[in-house]
Amino acid sequence: MKKLLGIVIIAASLAACNNKYKASSEERADSIKMMKDSLTLDSFKRVETAKLEAEKEQQEAAAIAASKPAVVNNYNTTTTQAEPQKKGWSSAAKGAVIGGAAGAVGGALIDKKSGRGAVIGGAAGAGAGYLIGRDKDKKTGRAQ
Structure with missing residues (x-):
């Protein structure tokens, strides 16, 4: 009885998943083209914002370097910038x-x-x- 009930439930759920709307190939092609265009526009926007942020950081670094007096150091030291720690899971x-x-x-x-x-x-x-x-x-x- 349990197996029969399980089979009936599985068959009913698979029958309920039937999608009666069938998109034509032209509609599918149009939707795929629109999605690709959207992704490329987003990537262009991301590149543009990254360029603006880089320019802003360079200007800030130049302003800081200009305001600090030069310190001569005879020691070989290397400084590394730590990457910002990613928060959360x-x-x-x-x-x-x-x-x-x-x-x-x-x-x-x-x-x-x-x-x-x-x-x-x-x-x-x-x-x-x-x-x-x-x-x-x-x-x-x-x-x-």
Whole structure:
């Protein structure tokens, strides 16, 4: 009875996912072209703002250098600028936690034998969530 009920639920959910709207190939091509145009415009805007910020930093550095007196130092020292620390959780960490929790709950509901399903589902969910979050981090530039 449980298997039959499960099959009926799966069949009903798959039948409900039927999309009656079929876009023509011209509409698809137009929407893809519009999306690509939008992405290129966004990238041009990002490059332009980056140039403005770089120019502003150079002007500030020149103003600071002009206001400070020159100090002669006979020692060889090198200074390195530390990159600004990124705050908060990365998308990969968030994805791993959310995926692990969802997988554990799903695994516990599916396999009721002493937490085995929760452990397996949690591990699988954490792995999948990490991969999805890592991809998002690469797109945003947080990860190389």
